[in-house]
Amino acid sequence: MAAESWAVHQKIEIPFQYTAGPAVTRFLEGLKDKLIVASVCSKCGRRSVPPLSFCGRCWRPIAEFISVSGEGTLLSFTRRAGGDVLYGMIQLEGTDSSLAHYVTGEVGRLRIGCKVAAVWRAGRTGSILDIEGFREVGN
Amino acid sequence: MAERVAIVATGQTRHTAKRLDVNLRELITEAVTRALEDADLRIQDIDAVFLGNMEPFEGFMFPELWSVEGWGGYGKPAIKFNTGGTVGTTTTMAAYYYLAAGLYETVLAIGFEKQSEGHTQAAITTVGDPIWERTMMAGAVGNFAVMASTYVHESGVTPEQAAKVAVKARRNACNNEYAHLQMPNITVEEVMQSQMLAHPIRKLDMCPQSDGAVAMVLASEAKAKKLASRPAWIKAVATAHEQQYMGDSPKRLAIMRSQVTASQKVYKAAGIANPRKDLDVAEIYEVATYAEMAMYENLGFCERGQGGVLIDQGVTSMEGELPVNPSGGVLSANPIGATAMIRVAEAALQVMGKAGKRQVPNVHTALATGYGGNAWTDALILSSR
Numbered sequence: 215m216a217a218e219s220w221a222v223h224q225k226i227e228i229p230f231q232y233t234a235g236p237a238v239t240r241f242l243e244g245l246k247d248k249l250i251v252a253s254v255c256s257k258c259g260r261r262s263v264p265p266l267s268f269c270g271r272c273w274r275p276i277a278e279f280i281s282v283s284g285e286g287t288l289l290s291f292t293r294r295a296g297g298d299v300l301y302g303m304i305q306l307e308g309t310d311s312s313l314a315h316y317v318t319g320e321v322g323r324l325r326i327g328c329k330v331a332a333v334w335r336a337g338r339t340g341s342i343l344d345i346e347g348f349r350e351v352g353n
Numbered sequence: 354m355a356e357r358v359a360i361v362a363t364g365q366t367r368h369t370a371k372r373l374d375v376n377l378r379e380l381i382t383e384a385v386t387r388a389l390e391d392a393d394l395r396i397q398d399i400d401a402v403f404l405g406n407m408e409p410f411e412g413f414m415f416p417e418l419w420s421v422e423g424w425g426g427y428g429k430p431a432i433k434f435n436t437g438g439t440v441g442t443t444t445t446m447a448a449y450y451y452l453a454a455g456l457y458e459t460v461l462a463i464g465f466e467k468q469s470e471g472h473t474q475a476a477i478t479t480v481g482d483p484i485w486e487r488t489m490m491a492g493a494v495g496n497f498a499v500m501a502s503t504y505v506h507e508s509g510v511t512p513e514q515a516a517k518v519a520v521k522a523r524r525n526a527c528n529n530e531y532a533h534l535q536m537p538n539i540t541v542e543e544v545m546q547s548q549m550l551a552h553p554i555r556k557l558d559m560c561p562q563s564d565g566a567v568a569m570v571l572a573s574e575a576k577a578k579k580l581a582s583r584p585a586w587i588k589a590v591a592t593a594h595e596q597q598y599m600g601d602s603p604k605r606l607a608i609m610r611s612q613v614t615a616s617q618k619v620y621k622a623a624g625i626a627n628p629r630k631d632l633d634v635a636e637i638y639e640v641a642t643y644a645e646m647a648m649y650e651n652l653g654f655c656e657r658g659q660g661g662v663l664i665d666q667g668v669t670s671m672e673g674e675l676p677v678n679p680s681g682g683v684l685s686a687n688p689i690g691a692t693a694m695i696r697v698a699e700a701a702l703q704v705m706g707k708a709g710k711r712q713v714p715n716v717h718t719a720l721a722t723g724y725g726g727n728a729w730t731d732a733l734i735l736s737s738r
Contacts (some may be wrong), residue, residue, distance in 0.1 A: 219374050226412065232483040242484075249486075264485050264600070290506075291605060292498035292551045301489040302499055312600035313488050314499075321552045326506040329629055342488055 217348050237267035240279055245344040247256050254278040261309045283307040284332030285351065293321050304330055304348050314348030324350060355453035356431045359577035359584030360705075360735070361570050363698040364388030368533040368565030368686035371469040377416055381465045384566035384691075385424050388461070390578050392570045396425040399570070400457035405464045406431045406690035407443035407445040414472030416557070424463055424568075437480070438638065439592075440464065441567070441694025442723030442731035446590045448571045464691035465566035473689075480726065482598060487605045493640075494559060498551035499599065501643040503617050505553055508646070509657070512553060514661035515642035516544035519557045520682060521670055522639075524612030526681025528710035531695075533686035534562045544642075558642040565688030565738040567695050585701035585719075588734040589622035591615040595728030602728065606644060611730040612651040612722070620630035622655070623734040628653045628675075629668070633716040634703045636696040639684060645677070652720070671713070679703065679711040693723030697733060704735045 234242060237253055241264060244251040253265035257272040263282060270276055288310055291302025298320060305312040317330065330348035338344035364387025366372070372380055389396060402425060404417050413419070413555055415435040419428070436443040441464035449462040462561050481496075483486040490496055504510065523539045526532035535664055538556070547557040570580070577584040595613035616628070627629040637652065641647035646660030654675060655663050669677035678684075680699040683692055700719035702708040717738065723731035 219376070221373060224412075230483075234484065237699065240485060262601075264598070270596075290499045290503040292495060292502055292553075295494060295550045301495070301504070303603075305603070311598075312603065314486055315601065316489055342484055 235267060237265040237276070237279070241265050242318055242340040244281060245339045245342070246286070247336075247338050249281040250284055250306060250332070251279050252282045254280055254307075262311045263309050263313050264308055264311070286330060286348070288317060288324070288326055288328050288330050288348070290326060291324060300324065303305050315345060316350045318347055328352070356455050357574040357586060358449050358452040358571060359574070359581070359586045360697070360701040361572050361577050361581040361584050362388050362390055362392030362394070362584040363701055364568045364700065364735070365695065367531055368563040368567045368688055370533065370563065372386055374481045377411065377465070377467045377470070377490060378420035380564065381420055381463060382423040382469055384465070384568040385461065385463060388570055393425070394459070394570060394580070399429065399461045400459050401430040401451065402461045402463065403444050403448045404431065405440035405694060406433065406435060406474035407437060407466060408435055408439055410471045410473055410689060411467055421663070425461065431721065437725035437730055438689060439693050439723035439725030439731045441692055441699060442721065442733065443586065443592070444545045445569065445571070445694055445697045445733065446592065446731060447555040449502045449587050449590055452571055452573050455573070458573045461568060462571060462694065463559055463566065463568045464694035466688035467564045468562045469564050479637045485598060485600070486684070494550045494554060496599070497559075497641050497644065498554045501553055501674060502640065503604050504607040504643055504647045507604060507657065508650070508660060510646050510661035511546055512649035513541060514559055514646065514664050515553075516541040518642035518645045519540060519544040522678060522684035525671060525679050525711065526685035527598065529680045529685070530709075531536060531686065532681040533561050533565070534681070535685070554643070560640050560683045560687040561689040563686050565686060567691045567693050567698050569614040569694065569701065571697055581705065583705050583737060585704035585735045587736065590731070590733045591618035591622070591649050592731050593618070593729070597726050605728065606647045607649065609651040609728070609730065611728055612648065612724075615730040615732040616652045616720075616722070619720070619732045619734045623736070625734070629655070631718060632675055632702065632720050633718050634679065634713045635675060635720040636680060636700040637677060637682070637720070638693055638696055638721045639678065639682050640724065642684065643705045644667045645682070648722075649677075652722070676713050679708065679713055693731065696723065697720040697735070700733070700735050705738050
């Protein structure tokens, strides 16, 4: 190295908003009333949570929305680094996709394939965090 | 009919955690200079330059504009790509398409990343869907951990088998003068006792973050024969996409639909019936130990559920039937924008017989892969013929 090389330090903050779109807005509104909204494609019948407004596989708009159970199956999970928080993918009953969310339990005891149910928060605002997480309800 | 295209030269930097002695532009120049020297070419001999980078990992947009003098783009046709982890293979394939179409005779392809300058995990967090993913599971490690948990459940692979992948990678890296992590004395126990990042992934199961750049010269058939005594011919390329949201592809990692599709396409195009026998070496974009074993299955090196057995039997070691990642792989160096192109460059070195201490004997056919987002796969077959 011929000469010393300096580094200049800066920090950037980026304000940000995200448009949910009509299908996801239905879902977020439903959460206030403890409803989980799924979309149903009229051609392939795929039931999606998160809901879609357009089926990319069948290439057609989706007009049907139903509410599904807050119970489902744990497909996968991990524990966040340096904490006790667990999260994973949950397939809700009667749906063909899965939802990323927090899971209560312990690594080593919690099993993939176990049944879980949504735990609702009081004072819901239409946020994905209106569901506090999913707790194990049996194998 | 497409023109035949070959890789005729490569250049890399020594990948490392922080290159504080040079700026981004100077880092790229290092790799480009080495590739040009390897082909005995001047920058004036290059028809076009294609670059790959994963912005905004450096913390600013258009790094290629700020570094243009460093990569020889002044006055030349150039295109910058950003397809995430796959960008190095995407950029290689784009160069291939232009040369195959007969539009240029020599193309310089570059991949670069100075990861130490930005905040990689913050940048990766912006990849996650703001509603469905960012809240719980943004970031590379957590995402991989969720996928790995499914793979462990499906295949029964053990932490010890994962640790063997880590040991293979970091020991292979000792034969690669460009690798970031060279750990000659690493043991299975050390990997299994390293810090738990996100269950089941430990620190030594995961790739590092690196600063580094790679460059390759690709040429049309007539030019390639003049520039290299033994060029690495590109026999087949393929890209396959997947739905990014993990909830749309159950058992992800255990079943990587994009990797199955892309690899089957290139095998068919290159006349490869049995990849484990017909390939002489593979340089794959493995990211984490568990991913490497899952990829053995998805790339057809073994049956479903046998990824752990393959590492136990040493099939993919330097002395094995199909050595995987003689370079040390992504587990030993990960300058993201360069990483997938490093796979191609290393596969090319093997085919050209120029891989030095990490050379596998008698390589005629090599596979290189790229992997982007959580789901997207590129695959290339290189050949001596």
